[in-house]
Amino acid sequence: MPEMLSLSNDPILFLSVMVAKILVVFIVVVLIVAYATYAERKIIGRMQTRLGPTMTGPLGLLQPIADGLKLFFKEDIIPAQSSKFAFILAPMMILVPAFITVAVIPFGDFITVGGYLVPLHITDLNVGILYILAMAGLGVYGIVLAGWASNNKYSLIGGIRSAAQMVSYELAAGLSMIAVFMLSETLSLRGIVDAQAGSVLNWYIFSQPLAFCLFVITSLAEINRTPFDLPEAETELVSGFCTEYSSMKYALFFMAEYANMIVVSAITATLFLGGPAGPFAGPINLLLKIFFFMFLFIWIRATFPRVRYDQLMFMGWKVFLPLALLNIVITGAVIVF
Amino acid sequence: MAKKETMTINMGPQHPSTHGVLQLVLELDGETVVNAVPHVGFLHRGVEKLAENRSYHRALPLTDRLDYLAPMSNNLGYVLAVEKLLGITDQIPERAKVVRVMMAEITRIKSHLVWLATHALDIGAMTVFLYCFREREAIMDMYEKLSGARMTSNYFRVGGLSLDLPEGFENDVLEFIDAMPGHLNTYEGLLTGNKIWQKRTIGVAKISAEDAIDIGLTGPALRASGVDWDLRRDNPYSGYEDYDFKVITRDGCDTFDRYTARLDEMRESCKIIRQALDKLQPGPILADEPSVCLPAKKDVVNSIEGLIHQFKIITEGFKPEEGEIYQGVEAPKGELGYYMVSDGTANPFRMKVRPPSFVNLQALPQMIEGSMIADVVAAIGTLDIVLGEIDR
Numbered sequence: 001m002p003e004m005l006s007l008s009n010d011p012i013l014f015l016s017v018m019v020a021k022i023l024v025v026f027i028v029v030v031l032i033v034a035y036a037t038y039a040e041r042k043i044i045g046r047m048q049t050r051l052g053p054t055m056t057g058p059l060g061l062l063q064p065i066a067d068g069l070k071l072f073f074k075e076d077i078i079p080a081q082s083s084k085f086a087f088i089l090a091p092m093m094i095l096v097p098a099f100i101t102v103a104v105i106p107f108g109d110f111i112t113v114g115g116y117l118v119p120l121h122i123t124d125l126n127v128g129i130l131y132i133l134a135m136a137g138l139g140v141y142g143i144v145l146a147g148w149a150s151n152n153k154y155s156l157i158g159g160i161r162s163a164a165q166m167v168s169y170e171l172a173a174g175l176s177m178i179a180v181f182m183l184s185e186t187l188s189l190r191g192i193v194d195a196q197a198g199s200v201l202n203w204y205i206f207s208q209p210l211a212f213c214l215f216v217i218t219s220l221a222e223i224n225r226t227p228f229d230l231p232e233a234e235t236e237l238v239s240g241f242c243t244e245y246s247s248m249k250y251a252l253f254f255m256a257e258y259a260n261m262i263v264v265s266a267i268t269a270t271l272f273l274g275g276p277a278g279p280f281a282g283p284i285n286l287l288l289k290i291f292f293f294m295f296l297f298i299w300i301r302a303t304f305p306r307v308r309y310d311q312l313m314f315m316g317w318k319v320f321l322p323l324a325l326l327n328i329v330i331t332g333a334v335i336v337f
Numbered sequence: 338m339a340k341k342e343t344m345t346i347n348m349g350p351q352h353p354s355t356h357g358v359l360q361l362v363l364e365l366d367g368e369t370v371v372n373a374v375p376h377v378g379f380l381h382r383g384v385e386k387l388a389e390n391r392s393y394h395r396a397l398p399l400t401d402r403l404d405y406l407a408p409m410s411n412n413l414g415y416v417l418a419v420e421k422l423l424g425i426t427d428q429i430p431e432r433a434k435v436v437r438v439m440m441a442e443i444t445r446i447k448s449h450l451v452w453l454a455t456h457a458l459d460i461g462a463m464t465v466f467l468y469c470f471r472e473r474e475a476i477m478d479m480y481e482k483l484s485g486a487r488m489t490s491n492y493f494r495v496g497g498l499s500l501d502l503p504e505g506f507e508n509d510v511l512e513f514i515d516a517m518p519g520h521l522n523t524y525e526g527l528l529t530g531n532k533i534w535q536k537r538t539i540g541v542a543k544i545s546a547e548d549a550i551d552i553g554l555t556g557p558a559l560r561a562s563g564v565d566w567d568l569r570r571d572n573p574y575s576g577y578e579d580y581d582f583k584v585i586t587r588d589g590c591d592t593f594d595r596y597t598a599r600l601d602e603m604r605e606s607c608k609i610i611r612q613a614l615d616k617l618q619p620g621p622i623l624a625d626e627p628s629v630c631l632p633a634k635k636d637v638v639n640s641i642e643g644l645i646h647q648f649k650i651i652t653e654g655f656k657p658e659e660g661e662i663y664q665g666v667e668a669p670k671g672e673l674g675y676y677m678v679s680d681g682t683a684n685p686f687r688m689k690v691r692p693p694s695f696v697n698l699q700a701l702p703q704m705i706e707g708s709m710i711a712d713v714v715a716a717i718g719t720l721d722i723v724l725g726e727i728d729r
Contacts, residue, residue: 048467153346157368157710226461227533236711238353305533306461308711309368 005116013114021122022103029102032290033258034064040298047302068251076247079151086149091245091252094142097135098259104128105266106190106275108282120282121190128189129181132267133174136222139260140166143224143231143241146253150244158240161309162224162231168316169221169228175324176214179331180204180271193275205272210327212272214320216293219268221316223260226301230309265293343371350379354459354714357724359698361713368709373702377695380728388688392654393419393495396685401489403673403692404726407448409440409480410668412493417574418664418675419495422657425626432620433497434576439510439613440483440492441575441666442606446517447476448669448721449599449606453524456596456718460537465527472520475513482506495655496630497623507614514607521600529597538593542704542716545590552703553696556671557602558720561587561595568667579616582609592719599721629655654683670694670721692726 007014038053038061045052053060078087108120125131140163147159181187183204184195196202205212221228232240242253269275269289278285307315344365349355358379364372384403388396400411420426454469477487482503484492492499528534544554549562559566567584569577585601587594623630631650636643657679665674671693678687697720704716 044463048464049471050467153344157365161368229461230711236354236714302464303527304462305457305528305531305537306711307533308537309709311536 002112002115002117005113005118010114010116013116017113017118018122021120025102025107025122026099029099029259029262030255032262033255034068036258036261036294037067037254038064039294040301043295043298044302047299071251071254072248074247076249077244079244081151082244083149083151086145087244088249090142090146090149091249091256092142093145094139095252095256095259097138097142098256098263101132101135101263102266104131104189105263105270105286106193107286108276119190120276124188124190126186126188128192129177129187133170133177136166136170136173139256142256146245147231147241150241152244154237154239155241155243158231158237158243161237162241164309165224165228165230165312165316166222168313169218169320172316172320172324173215173218173222175321175328176211176218177271179208179211179324179327182328182331182335183207189270189275193270193277196274197277200274200277203272203274203277208272208327208331210323211331212268214324214327215271216268216296218316218320219264220297220300221312223257223264225257225261225297227304227307228312229306230312261294261297262290265290265297268293341366348713350376354455354717356455356717356722359717359722359724359727361701361717363710363713365710368711370705370708370710370713373705373713375698375701377698377724377727380724382729384729385688385690388685390684392683393657393685394650394654396688397493397495398489398491400690401491402725403690403729404448404668404670404694404723405488406451406723407444407669408488408490409444409492410448410666410673412491413437413441413575414664414666414668414673414675416493416495417666418662418677419657421662421664422660422677422679423495423626423629423655424658425496425624425629428496428624428626429575430497430621430624431576431616432618433622433624435613435616435618436498436502436622437493437575438577438580439610439617442609442613443476443479443510443513445606445669446603447473449603450476452599452669452718452721453596456715456721457524457528459714459718460534462528462531462534465524468520468523468527472517475509479506479509479513482509494623494630496626497621501622507617510610511614514610517607518604521603525600535593537711537715538596538719539589539591541592541708541712542719543590544700544704548703549590549700552699554671554700555693555696556667556669556721557585557595557599558671558697558700560585561598562590563588568665568672572665574664574666580609580612592715595719656681656683665691668693670723670726671697690726690729692729694720694722694724695727698722698727 003009005014005017042052053063056062056066078084103122104125106121110117110119143162144159147155180192184192186192196204224231232242242250245253269286273289276282276286346363346365348361348363350358350360355361360376360379362374362376363370384399388399397412397415400415401408403411420429450469450473454466457465480490481487483506484490544562546562546564549559549564563586565584565586570584582605585598585605587598627646632643632646637647659679659681661678663674663676665672672691673693674691676689677685680686701716701720705713
C-alpha cells in the first residue's frame with residue numbers, strides 16, 4: 001500500500017501535482033462554460049425548430065470563441081453615475097466564488113504518482129458543505145452590488161430580487177442538504193461520496209428522493225435559471241442587474257451563470273448520485289452526471305414560463321422550507337428508530 | 338410610521354416587452370405598481386391626415402400600416418367604408434366577398450399567433466414564441482403568393498379584389514387549416530395545463546364587464562369579460578351572416594380567459610375559412626361599376642377605351658357624393674372603425690380611424706394598478722396592442 005502524497009513526504013512533487021490538478025480542473029470548467037453556451041443554443045434551438053449557431057466553424061463549433069472575442073473587443077462602458085469601485089468589483093464577486101466552489105468536489109478516487117497515492121480532488125475540507133454554502137452566499141453580493149452600483153432602476157430591482165430570492169432559497173437548499181449529511185455523518189464531500197460507495201442503491205437519491213427534488217429546484221432558483229430567472233427577467237427588467245454592463249464585465253456575468261450551473265450540477269451529483277462512482281473512470285462519470293443536469297436545466301428553460309416574484313417567495317418560504325424541515329424530521333426519526 | 342417613498346420608472350418607449358414604442362411611467366412601491374400612466378404618440382405618422390391628400394384608391398395602402406400584424410383586416414374595413422360611401426355595397430361580387438372573409442379570418446389567425454407568441458415570451462415561455470412564428474410563416478407565404486407582399490398586402494380594392502386567387506391557393510389554405518388545430522393543441526400542451534402559466538395568468542389584470550363596456554373595450558378582451566358582442570354576428574358585413582360560427586365568450590375577466598378565448602377564436606376562424614373554401618365559386622372579382630373599378634388588364638392593353646378608362650381612374654379617382662358614414666369591422670384586436678367624410682371631391686375630406694388597440698389600451702392602468710411589475714407585461718400582452726394602430 002503506497003503512502004498518501006503530502007507536503008511532508010515530497011513537497012516538490014506535492015506542490016506540482018496540486019498545481020497540475022488546479023490547472024486541469026480550471027481549464028475543464030472554463031471549457032465546459034464556453035461550450036455550455038454553445039450546447040444551450042444548439043439544444044434550445046433544436047427544441048424550438050431552429051438550428052442554433054451554424055456559421056462559425058464546422059457546426060458552429062467556434063461560436064463560443066467568436067462570442068468571447070466579440071465581447072472582449074467591445075467598448076467597456078462604466079456609467080458616469082455609477083459607483084465605480086463596486087461596479088468593477090461586482091462581476092468578479094460573482095465569478096470567483098463560482099469557480100472556487102469546484103475545489104471541494106471529488107472527481108475520482110486515487111491515482112498513483114511517483115509511488116504515492118494522490119486523491120482526485122483539489123482539497124477535502126472537513127466542512128465541505130459549509131464551504132459550498134458560504135461560497136454560494138458570497139455570490140449574492142456580486143449580483144446585489146452590480147444592481148446597486150449601476151445606478152439604474154432596472155438593475156436595482158434586479159439586484160433586490162436576487163438578494164431576496166437567493167437568501168430564501170439558500171435556506172431550503174441548505175436544509176435539504178442537512179438530511180444528506182445526517183445519513184453520511186460527515187460534512188466532507190469525500191466522506192459523502194465514500195458513504196454512497198458500493199452499489200447504485202446506496203446513492204442518496206434513493207434514500208433521500210424528497211431532498212434531491214428540493215435541492216435541484218432550489219438550486220435552479222439560486223443560480224437564477226428559468227423558471228426562476230427573475231433577477232434578469234428580460235421582458236420585465238430589460239436585463240436586470242447586468243443591464244449596464246458591457247464588454248468583458250458582461251462576459252464575466254455570463255460565464256458566472258454557466259459556471260454556477262456546472263457547480264450546482266456537480267454538487268447535486270456528489271450529494272445524491274455518488275459523485276464519481278459509475279461504470280467509467282471517475283472524472284468521466286462525474287462529467288456525465290454534470291452534463292445530465294445541465295441538459296435538464298436547458299430543457300427546463302425551453303419549457304417553462306417565469307414565476308412571479310411573490311409566487312417565488314411564497315414557494316420558497318411556505319412550500320420548500322417546510323418540506324425540507326419535514327424531510328429532516330423524517331430522516332432523523334428513521335435514523336433514531 | 339416611516340415615510341413611504343415610491344420609485345418612478347420609465348418603462349419604454351424602448352423596452353423589450355412594450356410591443357413597440359409604448360411608454361409607461363410606473364410608480365412603484367417595491368415591486369408593486371401604485372400608478373401607471375401610458376404615453377402614446379412615438380410612432381405617429383399622420384396616417385389620417387395623409388389620407389386627406391390622396392384619392393380613395395391611393396389611401397388604401399396607408400391602412401396596411403395601421404395594425405401591421407393584421408393588414409388585410411384594415412384593408413377590409415377601409416374598402417367596406419368606401420363602398421358604403423359610394424353606395425355600391427350590394428354590387429360586390431360573391432367571389433370577392435368570400436375571399437375577403439377568408440383572408441380576414443386568416444389574418445385573424447396571423448394576428449392572434451403573434452399575440453400568443455409575444456404574450457408567452459413576455460411571461461417567459463420562449464418556445465411557444467418560435468412555434469407560433471413557424472405557423473405565421475406559412476401565412477406570410479400565402480400573403481406573398483396572393484399579393485406579392487408579406488406584411489403590407491394592400492390586396493383588397495374598392496369594389497372587390499386586386500387580383501384573383503393564384504393557382505393552388507385553395508390547397509395551401511386547406512393544408513393550413515387542417516394542420517392548425519394540431520398546432521393549437523401543441524401550444525395548449527405547453528401552456529394551458531402548466532402550473533406556472535396558470536399562476537401567472539389566472540386572476541391577473543382583471544377587468545369587469547361593466548368597466549370593459551365603460552372603457553369601450555372590444556374584441557377578445559371584451560368577450561373574455563363575459564360580454565357577448567361580435568360585429569361579425571351582430572352587425573354583419575361582407576356576408577358574415579352566411580357563416581356558421583360561435584362567438585367565444587368567457588366569464589373569468591382575467592388574462593387566462595383572454596388567452597383561452599383567443600385560442601378558441603383561432604379554432605372558430607379555421608371553421609369559417611373552411612366554409613369560405615366551400616362557398617368559393619369562380620366568378621368576377623370586381624364589381625361592375627366602371628366609375629370606381631379599374632378595367633381588366635386585357636382591355637387596357639388591347640383597346641384605347643380601356644386605356645383611357647384606366648387612366649381616368651388612376652389620375653382622377655372617383656368622387657363619392659357628399660356625406661359621411663361609419664363602418665366597423667371585427668378586426669383581430671377589436672372593433673376597427675372607419676369614419677369617412679366626403680365633400681364630393683376625389684379625396685376623402687376626413688378619414689377617422691377608430692383603432693381597437695388605442696381604446697383597449699385605456700384599460701391598462703386600471704388592470705395593473707396594485708399588481709406587480711411582472712403583471713404589467715402580462716397585461717400589455719393580454720391586451721394585444723399594436724403601436725402602429727395606436728399612434729397612426
